Amino acid sequence: MTDLIQLQTELMARIDAAQDLAAVEALRVEALGKSGSISELLKSLGRMSPDERREQGPKINGLRDAVATALATRKAILEEAELDAKLAAERVDLTLPPPPERRGRVHPTMQTLDEMIAVFADMGFGLAEGPDIEDDFHNFTALNFPPKHPAREMHDTFWLPDGPTGERKLLRTHTSPVQVRVMQKANEKLPSWIANGQEPPIRVIVPGRVYRSDSDATHTPMFHQLEGLVIDRDITLGHLKWTLDTFCRRFFETDAVVTRFRPHHFPFTEPSAEMDVQCDRSGGSIKIGQGSDWLEILGGGMVHPNVLRNCGLDADEWQGFAFGLGVDRLGALKYGMPDLRDMFASDVRWLEHWGFSAFQAPNPATGLS
Numbered sequence: 347m348t349d350l351i352q353l354q355t356e357l358m359a360r361i362d363a364a365q366d367l368a369a370v371e372a373l374r375v376e377a378l379g380k381s382g383s384i385s386e387l388l389k390s391l392g393r394m395s396p397d398e399r400r401e402q403g404p405k406i407n408g409l410r411d412a413v414a415t416a417l418a419t420r421k422a423i424l425e426e427a428e429l430d431a432k433l434a435a436e437r438v439d440l441t442l443p444p445p446p447e448r449r450g451r452v453h454p455t456m457q458t459l460d461e462m463i464a465v466f467a468d469m470g471f472g473l474a475e476g477p478d479i480e481d482d483f484h485n486f487t488a489l490n491f492p493p494k495h496p497a498r499e500m501h502d503t504f505w506l507p508d509g510p511t512g513e514r515k516l517l518r519t520h521t522s523p524v525q526v527r528v529m530q531k532a533n534e535k536l537p538s539w540i541a542n543g544q545e546p547p548i549r550v551i552v553p554g555r556v557y558r559s560d561s562d563a564t565h566t567p568m569f570h571q572l573e574g575l576v577i578d579r580d581i582t583l584g585h586l587k588w589t590l591d592t593f594c595r596r597f598f599e600t601d602a603v604v605t606r607f608r609p610h611h612f613p614f615t616e617p618s619a620e621m622d623v624q625c626d627r628s629g630g631s632i633k634i635g636q637g638s639d640w641l642e643i644l645g646g647g648m649v650h651p652n653v654l655r656n657c658g659l660d661a662d663e664w665q666g667f668a669f670g671l672g673v674d675r676l677g678a679l680k681y682g683m684p685d686l687r688d689m690f691a692s693d694v695r696w697l698e699h700w701g702f703s704a705f706q707a708p709n710p711a712t713g714l715s
């Protein structure tokens with residue numbers, strides 16, 4: 347009997363003194379485990395006489411219950427203390443701003459292209475596309491560049507190695523070869539929503555990548571152009587001027603844009619012109635719609651009869667205009683980006699600064715987003 351009381355007193359003291367959950371578990375095994383001190387006592391009941399068992403049974407069971415309860419209580423106290431310590435150490439400050447979230451941005455060139463397409467689509471232009479890898483015929487010959495003419499060199503062409511048939515392919519130097527493809531109806535492999543291959547009247551724009559061996563602040567070896575082509579029976583230079591003036595006003599979102607045509611030469615148009623917009627270059631940035639400086643933004647003219655004939659159209663029946671705009675350059679102008687080379691340097695910091703949100707609401711004045 348005294349043994350039981352002594353065992354209980356000793357176990358209770360050790361349970362109260364246990365400093366962590368591992369110590370409580372060790373005590374449980376020591377007392378109540380398979381060969382623990384109390385388990386052994388419980389086993390000894392089987393060897394006792396019925397009288398002895400009747401007397402010892404309740405005491406040993408009482409001891410087991412008391413120790414089990416003390417272990418559970420100590421465990422709960424220690425668990426709570428552990429949680430408190432954890433909460434104190436890992437406190438969450440709900441007043442802190444959330445960590446920055448990396449969002450994708452729309453590249454300014456793609457934003458500019460979308461805006462340009464929206465303006466021309468509103469004027470009734472369809473969309474055409476053509477391959478980046480072109481042949482000499484579509485890029486030069488059909489566009490009335492005479493063979494061996496220095497104008498071919500003017501374009502700083504990236505030539506590809508000779509093909510199996512000896513034909514040299516090239517990376518297109520401009521989007522104008524798609525004019526040829528549209529007029530020739532040559533490109534039937536493209537999806538049907540692309541307006542390639544239609545009979546006149548033709549009214550298409552052709553956005554796309556073009557390539558020239560050239561690199562400085564205003565030139566990159568790959569850049570984007572948007573070509574325009576309108577062919578009908580009675581199209582004049584006046585239509586070209588109106589179309590481009592209207593485009594500029596809508597694209598730059600101001601009626602204050604002033605433009606001028608300067609005579610120029612392109613083999614595929616006659617007459618040919620370059621168009622400038624009036625701007626203000628003072629103060630390090632270019633502002634459209636003010637000032638007295640001029641900036642060239644595109645080339646255009648009346649499609650040369652030789653081009654119409656090279657594409658199988660009757661030049662006595664059909665005539666039209668064409669133009670080519672630099673997409674990246676117009677974007678840089680509208681949004682004030684100083685160096686075109688940065689546009690294709692793949693610097694995420696640059697893109698985060700100059701890029702656009704993919705979820706912009708459309709501007710109610712222009713319908714553009």
Ligand code: DAH
Binds near residue numbers: 573644668
């Ligand atoms: N293809 C010309 C270039 O890359 C731009 C151009 C000029 C396109 C006049 C035209 C055009 O369609 O009529 O420099």
